[in-house]
Amino acid sequence: MGRWEPNARERLAEAALELYGERGYEQTTVAEIAKRAGLTERTFFRHYADKREVLFGGSGELEELFVRAVAGTPADAAPIEALAAGLDAASEIFADRRPYARARHAVITANAELRERELIKLASLSTALAGTLxxxxxxxxxxxxxxxxxxxxxxxxxxxxxxxxxxxxLVHLVREALSEFKAVAAGG
Amino acid sequence: MGRWEPNARERLAEAALELYGERGYEQTTVAEIAKRAGLTERTFFRHYADKREVLFGGSGELEELFVRAVAGTPADAAPIEALAAGLDAASEIFADRRPYARARHAVITANAELRERELIKLASLSTALAGTLxxxxxxxxxxxxxxxxxxxxxxxxxxxxxxxxxxxxLVHLVREALSEFKAVAAGG
DNA sequence: GCATTCGATGTCAGTGACTGTCATCGCTAG
DNA sequence: CTAGCGATGACAGTCACTGACATCGAATGC
Incomplete structure (x- = not known):
């Protein structure tokens, strides 16, 4: 495997979240992240395309799960009902990760570049869902x-x-949001 | 006004769209944009916060117009109906700008960083609309x-x-999209 | 007219994100 | 034991972006 310790990618993600939380995203350099993970800056960029991507390693997994659940729905289900199944599936994987999710979310909302990255991940999810539908x-x-x-x-x-x-x-809160949505779209 | 010609900001935006279209966003340097506009790189960054923002000068105007139209709706109108008024107002300002809109859109969709920036502009619009509602x-x-x-x-x-x-x-196409939306949300 | 003032621009040096290239390490197959 | 390979390190380079300071040009006051 690696030259020294294993799990270089995970160590980098962990170090980045810590540093972004401690001193802020902009005040953290990639060299510092790499150093905390026991690696060099160059190696950081071999694992993550840029300084933002290190916080979004799980987005592909979420998208895949969501899409699979929608695709696995009966063929005659209405779009909204197929999506409801996907929402349930996506919600489940967060069940025991709330502390991590909170730390990550606080970091992301504090910085515009990170918010942009999050938006494009959600847009990618939306595109994938539209294709499935x-x-x-x-x-x-x-x-x-x-x-x-x-x-x-x-x-x-x-x-x-x-x-x-x-x-x-999360599953219940998302279901609540879904019924709120239906009410609003109906003109309520 | 300026040291030489007027409208430095507009000249920069025009030069940027041309160059992004000719050789691509990534292959264009800020120094090149500034040179085509008869200015220096430093002056570019006095007018636009970064290399992406130069394509989004009108987003504030769009947001303001959209929000104002929603706010000007009768107080007893349902959220969806209030938004419909905003959609009409926002659509009107694009009426005679389709060639420009097409060139700009082609450039934006060709580059991930620019798509990110567009998404955060739309998110800002969404936040403003939610506040108005x-x-x-x-x-x-x-x-x-x-x-x-x-x-x-x-x-x-x-x-x-x-x-x-x-x-x-645009006004009619957006209205069509709105009725499609209502149908889908109702489970159609 | 002429000096003053002020906003917009130019110049320059510097930081840090990101990339290409090549050397090197450490594991693994044979 | 050695050859090969994937992951890492080292290093130089480009470019986006910033701070500090000089300078220009036009409006203003006199």
């Missing part, structure tokens, strides 16, 4: 609109979960 | 969800407009 026969622009709505619902539920007390779980 | 008595999370939906509708209509023939105008 089209594959199920949903025409455009309904597929894209439904996908965007699904992501918005997840985002709202997720943010409420971060602020909520420990006994409120 | 809250000011009209719409509670959270309905206000945020409705605002996200409104932005998604605008985005879909706008993209269709860019691809459409010259006789189809």
């Amino acid at each position: 089209r594959g199920r026969g949903v025409p455009e622009p309904a597929a894209s609109l439904a996908a965007e709505a699904g992501v918005a619902v997840f985002k709202v539920g997720y943010e409420r979960w971060l602020e909520a007390s420990e006994d409120r779980d | 809250r000011g009209r008595g719409v509670p959270e999370p309905a206000a945020s969800l409705a605002a996200e939906a409104g932005v998604a509708v605008f985005k879909v209509g706008y993209e269709r407009w860019l691809e459409a023939s010259e006789d189809r105008d």
Whole structure:
């Protein structure tokens, strides 16, 4: 494996989150992250495309899970109902990671570049969901609109979960957001 | 005014769009943009915060117009109906700018950094709309969800407009996107 | 007219993100 | 034991972006 210790990639992500939290994203240099992880700056950029990406290692996994759940829904389910299944699946993987999610979210919301990166990850998720819906026969622009709505619902539920007390779980908060959404879209 | 010619800011934006279109965003240096505009790199950064922002000079205007139209709606209008008024107002200012909008959109979609910047502008719009809706008595999370939906509708209509023939105008395409949205959200 | 003042620009040096290239380490197959 | 290979280190270079200070040009006051 590596030249020295294993899990270089994970060590870098951990060091980055710590440093971004301690002194802020902008005040942290990549060289400092690499040093805390026992590596060099050059190696950081072999594992992550840039200084922002180190906080988004799990986004591909989330997207894959969400999409798979939507695709696994009965073919005659309405777009919104297929998305509901995806929302459930995506919510479950966060179950025991709330402390980590909170630390990460605090860092991201504190910096515009990181917010931008988060938005493009969500846009990628939305694009993938729209493609999956089209594959199920949903025409455009309904597929894209439904996908965007699904992501918005997840985002709202997720943010409420971060602020909520420990006994409120993400799956339920996202479901609540979904029914709020349906009410608003119906003109309520 | 300026040391030489007037409208330095506009000249920079024009030069940037040209160069980004000719040789691509990444292959263009800020020094080249400034030179084409008859200025120096340092002056570029006095007018625009970074190399991406030069393509987004009008986003504040769009946000202001959209928000004002929503705020000017009768107090008893449902969130979706208030947003519909905002969508109409926002759509009108693009009426005679389709060639420019197409060139700009082609440049933005070709580069991930520029897509990120566009997304955060839309997120800012969404946040502003949500605040306006809250000011009209719409509670959270309905206000945020409705605002996200409104932005998604605008985005879909706008993209269709860019691809459409010259006789189809933005206002109508956005209205079509809105009714598609209502149908999908209702479970259609 | 002429000096003063002020905003916009130019100049220059510096930091840090990111990349290309090549050497080197340490494990593994044979 | 050695050859090969993947991961890392070392180093030089480009470019986005910033701070500090000089300078220009036009408006203003007299």
